[in-house]
Amino acid sequence: MSAQREMKEKNPWPVTIIIIVIGVIAIVALVTVAVLQNMPLSQKYKYGIVLDAGSSHTALYIYEWPAEKDNNTGRVEQTHSCKVKGPGISSYASDPWKAGESLKECMKEAEMKVPGKRHHETPLYLGATAGMRLLNMENGSASDQVFQAVEGALQKFPFSFQGARILSGQEEGAFGWVTVNYLDDRLKQGLETTGALDLGGASTQISFVSSNYNGSESPSNSVTFRLYGNNYNLYTHSFLCYGKDQAMKLMLAQQTKSGPETILDPCFHPGYNETKSYSDLYNSPCVSNRKPQGAPATFTHMGRGNFQQCQEVVKKVFDFTSCKYSQCSFNGVFQPLLQGPFGAFSAYYFVMNFLNLTNTSIPLDAVRQKIKDYCATPWKQVMAQHPDVKVNYLQEYCFGATYILTLLTEGYNFTSESYSNIKFIKKIKGSDAGWTLGYMLNLTNMIPAEAPDTPPLPHAGYVSIVTLMAILLFILFLVSLRPLWRRCSKHPRII
Numbered sequence: 401m402s403a404q405r406e407m408k409e410k411n412p413w414p415v416t417i418i419i420i421v422i423g424v425i426a427i428v429a430l431v432t433v434a435v436l437q438n439m440p441l442s443q444k445y446k447y448g449i450v451l452d453a454g455s456s457h458t459a460l461y462i463y464e465w466p467a468e469k470d471n472n473t474g475r476v477e478q479t480h481s482c483k484v485k486g487p488g489i490s491s492y493a494s495d496p497w498k499a500g501e502s503l504k505e506c507m508k509e510a511e512m513k514v515p516g517k518r519h520h521e522t523p524l525y526l527g528a529t530a531g532m533r534l535l536n537m538e539n540g541s542a543s544d545q546v547f548q549a550v551e552g553a554l555q556k557f558p559f560s561f562q563g564a565r566i567l568s569g570q571e572e573g574a575f576g577w578v579t580v581n582y583l584d585d586r587l588k589q590g591l592e593t594t595g596a597l598d599l600g601g602a603s604t605q606i607s608f609v610s611s612n613y614n615g616s617e618s619p620s621n622s623v624t625f626r627l628y629g630n631n632y633n634l635y636t637h638s639f640l641c642y643g644k645d646q647a648m649k650l651m652l653a654q655q656t657k658s659g660p661e662t663i664l665d666p667c668f669h670p671g672y673n674e675t676k677s678y679s680d681l682y683n684s685p686c687v688s689n690r691k692p693q694g695a696p697a698t699f700t701h702m703g704r705g706n707f708q709q710c711q712e713v714v715k716k717v718f719d720f721t722s723c724k725y726s727q728c729s730f731n732g733v734f735q736p737l738l739q740g741p742f743g744a745f746s747a748y749y750f751v752m753n754f755l756n757l758t759n760t761s762i763p764l765d766a767v768r769q770k771i772k773d774y775c776a777t778p779w780k781q782v783m784a785q786h787p788d789v790k791v792n793y794l795q796e797y798c799f800g801a802t803y804i805l806t807l808l809t810e811g812y813n814f815t816s817e818s819y820s821n822i823k824f825i826k827k828i829k830g831s832d833a834g835w836t837l838g839y840m841l842n843l844t845n846m847i848p849a850e851a852p853d854t855p856p857l858p859h860a861g862y863v864s865i866v867t868l869m870a871i872l873l874f875i876l877f878l879v880s881l882r883p884l885w886r887r888c889s890k891h892p893r894i895i
């Protein structure tokens with residue numbers, strides 16, 4: 401026994417080596433676990449699909465987000481969009497099954513884009529806007545049949561179909577606002593929000609937060625949200641019949657009140673000459689009650705290309721005569737003082753982008769001059785200059801631009817100064833501006849009411865601290881072995 405103890409005292413190295421090896425293994429294991437545990441898992445994604453059934457067309461959007469973050473900080477991004485061929489679903493009132501058929505191509509594309517194993521858990525929504533609102537007003541059973549056809553077609557796909565419905569104007573406005581502010585990262589950070597201006601074919605929406613609006617005046621324009629721990633009192637209004645296409649009907653109805661055979665329209669280019677049918681012009685509930693008695697079947701629609709006169713006709717589609725609130729936009733609708741930056745999308749963007757007018761630092765007078773020159777350009781020349789633009793769109797940009805300017809300045813009261821607060825946008829960080837993303841975020845509860853709890857340290861900080869601590873422990877451990885070192889150097893090794 402004593403001989404053994406003597407041996408150990410004389411030769412402490414085996415024990416020391418074992419302790420060092422165990423210490424090193426423990427430290428390496430500690431650091432490895434810290435690094436591995438916090439390493440982002442191989443990224444898995446979830447998907448959501450929204451169909452925007454607009455008045456003039458339907459579009460499909462696919463959204464994607466990291467699977468492990470779907471309820472808090474995960475950024476939802478648009479990964480794919482598909483424009484459905486043909487008109488909006490409301491145009492299939494007399495052939496409802498065709499409305500369902502029309503969606504199949506884009507739906508097949510979606511089947512390819514979303515990974516097969518995610519199909520069954522991918523929610524699929526269809527939201528219809530003002531085109532279907534109008535059809536529903538005009539012919540409820542036709543609208544129901546269109547929905548039946550569309551639902552039948554969508555149920556055949558392997559996604560988790562969550563239903564097709566008409567959005568209210570308020571939802572359309574509010575979800576457009578949510579989309580813009582979510583994509584701009586303004587909600588999570590609690591920053592000042594951006595207002596949303598949406599111009600569709602059949603309706604137009606304005607939504608913004610104004611510090612002088614708390615919802616008590618005209619409560620029907622108020623939508624309240626609690627998002628990421630912040631309360632928002634949003635003002636929103638949707639003007640049915642004031643989308644670009646229906647507003648044009650209102651403008652043409654102004655000029656065909658007496659049922660003439662020919663009109664010389666200041667909002668169309670000089671040389672434009674088309675025969676149009678009275679029943680097509682007056683086929684929507686926005687104008688149907690104004691159809692002139694005893695009008696001929698058709699009228700010749702000729703262009704005059706005069707911006708000022710066009711603005712005069714366009715102004716007449718707005719009613720500025722009555723306002724029972726402290727202030728109004730038009731048609732007796734309350735509107736608080738405009739506040740903050742605004743994002744203007746859909747047809748606002750299409751039209752202003754076509755005319756190279758998306759830069760709002762251009763003074764309003766220069767904008768007017770540009771539209772004036774464009775409207776005065778002969779139709780033949782316009783067509784020759786834009787051979788690749790669809791004639792249906794091309795013929796309407798003079799009216800479209802005049803309408804946008806009049807709606808913004810006369811309707812919503814934007815001034816030469818506040819006009820520069822507007823940004824004409826199509827996409828934000830790769831996702832289209834519109835109501836669809838906000839709608840999906842809401843239905844999937846993806847924006848929490850309260851700010852999510854964040855770990856006290858970021859991943860890199862956590863790993864660095866654990867590594868540093870491990871190194872310090874190791875040094876401490878080596879230092880604690882100092883008596884052994886001394887003994888070793890004092891007693892020469894026995895061979």
Ligand SMILES: O=c1ccn([C@@H]2O[C@H](COP(=O)(O)OP(=O)(O)O)[C@@H](O)[C@H]2O)c(=O)[nH]1
Nearest residue numbers: 454455456457600601602644645747750793
């Ligand atoms: O390249 C384009 C695409 C659309 N539009 C017009 O933009 C408006 C809005 O179209 P959208 O289909 O987005 O509106 P919705 O049908 O959803 O109301 C309609 O008047 C379209 O004619 C346009 O001028 N240029």
